[in-house]
Amino acid sequence: MPSIIRMENIVKRFPSVLANDHVNLEVEEGEIHCLLGENGAGKSTLMNILYGLYSHDSGKILIRDREVRFRGPADAIANGIGMVHQDFMLIPVFTVVENLILGAEPVKGFSLDLEKAREEIANLSEKYKLDVEPTAYIENISVGMQQRVEILKLLYRGAEIMIFDEPTSILTPQEVDELYKIMNFLRENGKTIIFITHKLKEVMEISDRVTVLRDGRVIDTIDTSSTNPHELARMMVGREVLFRVEKPSVRIGKRVLKIENLHARNQRGLPALNGVSLDVAEGEVVGIAGIDGNGQTELVEVLSGLRKIDRGKISLYDRDITNFTPKELIDMGIAHIPEDRRLRGLILDFHLYENLILGFQDNKPFRRGVILDLKRVKEWSSELVEDFDIRPRDIDVNAGSLSGGNQQKVVIAREFSRNIKLLVASQPSRGLDVGATEFVHNQIMRVKAEGKAVLLVSLELSEVMNLSDRILVIYEGKIQAEFDPKKTTESEIGLVMAGGHV
């Protein structure tokens, strides 16, 4: 196979880091090539260079053996390269067609020829089985669909080489399967795909070859068929990674959380929880498995005081805490890892030390009359940053500048740093790489080992299986079944998750 892209000795330095350190990458025509690496390994940077967004300090880029110099994405597009970014670049109040023609509007006389564009886009959508409705408004379609609009945009602009930057991180498992189908179909139609990810499973499932990046350097490029997840993990992290978490053996103690017949509605006022009952005991991890949108979000919101309930009762150590405020629940000893840490967990424009006290701003020892005792706050934060290995070790930086894994560490450090009775963790490893996921799991096990109760909600079935003592499956706002993770299989649980019966 001829190589369609060759990047040779690419060096890119940012003020604080060497993001790409003499990187060599060779991509063959018609393959799906994975770029694997932990957050911050330099994957996006390398691809932004290829796409003409960043200029490299040194090195060469060759396309079909011809050296190119891109001054911007327009040059890359002209050379048949397209990229779908981690954050989409679509205008919500425009239709699909209007978004796609932006910048290259077809004209008829003095007016836009929308009809011609619509037809062309509809044809492309059909040809590549993207199932996109050209006249739909972006704000009305799902995230998965928006991603397909981005793919359609590349096709519309005639891309032959398509770069997908962590496309699966925002998708539901079903949408991921859809995306795989589309990628395979694109490959069959002669497109070349560069697929960025930090998930080993995805590399194994979809790619032909994989290039592993670590700390800005290429570790190796290998055929996917000749490797395995363990080897890839070792290359990616630079050390041996345990996939199974060591579950500490703890005596299950008194009942901590008890939820009885809980009813609550979602954001749109529709019933989301329809009689959930469950309990969690000391030293126990109870996992909630289910497909997204079956009431998990609402359940966690109720338990953190962010959502009022219609009916039912919640108690903590037999004390009624139904409809307590977030503040009351925090003070009662309920820790909360929200599913969206950037929205609910952190204030991105706040310093780390400000984030590390969110929730206890009014408690001792930070409270000194009306004053927030910054000296104490900073001392305490410095300790946490050290204990939880948060990088950079600088409490003055803003939370928004941290990688996802380190952001999650900030949330965990804050929530675990006090005397808690119950941990409610929602998708605690979402968007994290292998190393960070391992850290989060170990921390949850530490909480268990201390005899605390843990309610774990996750869309990743494997996570629930690995960490829980009991698994409850939620479907349409109700607990449908309970499983013992030692005596069940993923497919058995999956069936109930999809609404089937045991």
Next chain:
Amino acid sequence: MSRNINESVLTAFKVLVAIFLAFLFGYIVLYIMGYDPVVAYGSLIKGAFGSKRGFAETLISTTPLIFGSLGFILAFQCGLFNMGLEGQIAIGGIVAAYLGYTIPGLPPFIHITICIIGAAAGGALWGLGPGFLKARFGIHEVIGTIMMNYIAFDVSSYLVSTHGPMKDRLTDMPASPFIHDSAKIIRIWKGTRLHWGIFLAIFFSFVVWFLLFRTRIGYKLRAVGKNQFAAEAGGINVPRYMILAMVLSGLFGGIAGGVEILGIHYRLFAAFSPGYGWDAIAVSLLGLLSPIGIIGSAFLFGFLRSGSILMQAIAGVSKDMISVITGVIIFFMGMSDPVGNFIKDKLLRKLYGNSV
């Protein structure tokens, strides 16, 4: 730490560049319009700094601009846009004037304090309304505050109109009676109208800074402003802090108006504020929304205001030219990121290599 210092130096640099570019722009506009820019700018500076009176007037305009900007910043730090400062200034003026001429026989310090507290309370009440509507019903605070402006303007013209309850019967002017001497803020520079208010304004700048960045209330208020969802999850009562921010914001608008009456005009008349409440928005932006930064930007705006009078007289350039320049400063501020990055990327990097 060194990085933080670098960043603030760079930001300060950007502000200066924006100001410089705006004046350059004004220079060109003046030239095109057929004026002599050198004479115009010369008289502007001379008007503001060339005489004792001019300099005093600069500081006199600076005072309400500082108070107003403190109000704007307090709302803004909580993620709210207070467009009602001009109305809050009007209310503050009404209350201060009323208390100033109705209560007789008090020692000055006590009388002035009562008047200022009254003005603050009036402004706070004017902020409370929109704050409550926002927190309780989600009605946008811009709409609420602008609505309250109209009410304030109309109330204030009515009060001093021919048959208005605060109208001074001894004159034909639509104005209230003069306040008692005991309510007048003491003047501190003979032959000028400069009064203690400027020190009060600077003092409150530090108070607001302390409130925002050193107290628990400030922490919570800023948390709501930066991310109300995380704030809510962190146990902060979001509606309560939104209301509080608007109340504090209005409070400073009220003080701005009150001090203006007690220190300068000594009586109420309609539209006694020449738009300080609007200028405060620009002052806040130029001051990088920092309670300390706005001392500098308020001074700049005060200078422009006071200098423009002489500029109009000598160079024949309309005072409105100043609005153009201030508008352009804000425009360049808005562009200061691209501009600043350009300077950083192209110039500093050339000088210092890649280590910038």
